[in-house]
Amino acid sequence: MTRWRAAASFAVTCCALAACGLLAGCGSSDSAGPSITLYSGQHEQTTDGLVTAFEKQTGITVNVRNDDEDTLANLIAVQGSHSPADVFYTENSPALEFLQGKGLLSAVDPGTLARVPARYSSPDGDWVGVSARVSVLIYNPSLIAASQLPTSVLQLADPRYQGKFAFAAGETDFQPIVTSVIKTYGQAAALRWLQGIKANAASHIVPDNETITDEVNRGQVAFGVINQYYWYRLKAEIGASAMHSRLAYFAPHDPGYVIDVSGAAVLKSSRHQAAAQKFLAFLVSQQGQDIIARAAGNEQSYEYPLAAGVTTSAPETPFGQLEPNPITIADLGDGSAAIALLRQAGLL
Numbered sequence: 001m002t003r004w005r006a007a008a009s010f011a012v013t014c015c016a017l018a019a020c021g022l023l024a025g026c027g028s029s030d031s032a033g034p035s036i037t038l039y040s041g042q043h044e045q046t047t048d049g050l051v052t053a054f055e056k057q058t059g060i061t062v063n064v065r066n067d068d069e070d071t072l073a074n075l076i077a078v079q080g081s082h083s084p085a086d087v088f089y090t091e092n093s094p095a096l097e098f099l100q101g102k103g104l105l106s107a108v109d110p111g112t113l114a115r116v117p118a119r120y121s122s123p124d125g126d127w128v129g130v131s132a133r134v135s136v137l138i139y140n141p142s143l144i145a146a147s148q149l150p151t152s153v154l155q156l157a158d159p160r161y162q163g164k165f166a167f168a169a170g171e172t173d174f175q176p177i178v179t180s181v182i183k184t185y186g187q188a189a190a191l192r193w194l195q196g197i198k199a200n201a202a203s204h205i206v207p208d209n210e211t212i213t214d215e216v217n218r219g220q221v222a223f224g225v226i227n228q229y230y231w232y233r234l235k236a237e238i239g240a241s242a243m244h245s246r247l248a249y250f251a252p253h254d255p256g257y258v259i260d261v262s263g264a265a266v267l268k269s270s271r272h273q274a275a276a277q278k279f280l281a282f283l284v285s286q287q288g289q290d291i292i293a294r295a296a297g298n299e300q301s302y303e304y305p306l307a308a309g310v311t312t313s314a315p316e317t318p319f320g321q322l323e324p325n326p327i328t329i330a331d332l333g334d335g336s337a338a339i340a341l342l343r344q345a346g347l348l
Contacts, residue, residue, distance in 0.1 A: 157196025
């Protein structure tokens with residue numbers, strides 16, 4: 001999903017505040033029982049599966065607002081202590097780090113944090129990692145052989161790939177790759193790289209990973225960079241016989257080979273701290289992680305669960321066998337450096 005912009009939609013925020021009657025009653029309990037408000041930037045089918053199971057288990061109603069995590073993060077930042085949201089659930093860690101940096105998140109219960117390896121949660125304990133995805137190359141063998149694919153993310157800027165490559169510059173999934181390149185090679189080299197891939201992609205700079213996956217699969221472009229689960233979702237949707245694309249990885253530990261962490265946090269402004277903490281605990285519980293591992297609603301999630309002892313049932317490369325760049329959550333930060341460089345390159 002697209003990354004937040006610095007100029008958040010203040011008008012939208014004001015409308016949201018007005019619609020809540022200056023927040024009176026928003027996300028509050030009513031006669032039917034307790035409730036919380038969830039701002040979710042995750043895929044709706046994943047969120048729906050988790051919310052349905054949580055409500056059934058606890059009797060707590062979850063009022064969900066779905067939107068791009070960039071939009072929601074900016075909304076929360078502007079609402080500040082008056083936000084009606086109790087929990088924020090994202091696809092990527094920078095949105096959570098953005099709010100953590102503004103002091104808007106509550107500490108996560110220690111027992112919840114203990115369910116997930118510490119490297120996949122907030123360095124400060126203010127949000128918990130829930131699931132993960134990995135950046136990969138999707139390619140169409142009828143247009144490019146596996147042996148011709150780049151093995152390093154820097155090679156995406158090689159002129160030999162002009163017109164053959166697609167990427168989504170505004171995707172939150174792409175921003176951690178940019179940050180990884182900056183951390184490895186520096187700002188100047190990263191800017192030259194962005195300018196090179198911009199020239200190579202040209203008309204194939206698309207709005208999202210779903211578009212990349214579809215275009216490569218249909219033979220509209222030779223290859224692109226996505227997170228792995230988009231390919232598996234498309235396969236489940238259209239069937240194996242209609243899949244004309246394949247996945248490949250960058251070389252082990254390459255800056256383009258990045259683990260993206262989806263996480264959740266309780267807002268410090270929440271008036272339902274206990275119920276909100278219960279929701280976070282559910283996300284990383286055996287039941288919550290099994291939903292992510294096996295099905296979200298009636299569909300597979302194809303994300304990697306992060307809690308110990310839970311593995312995906314999908315035919316993916318096992319999480320423990322991945323060899324990503326060892327960039328940390330702290331290194332990924334709030335993504336501001338990547339956003340600035342993408343703007344400088346004229347990609348945002």
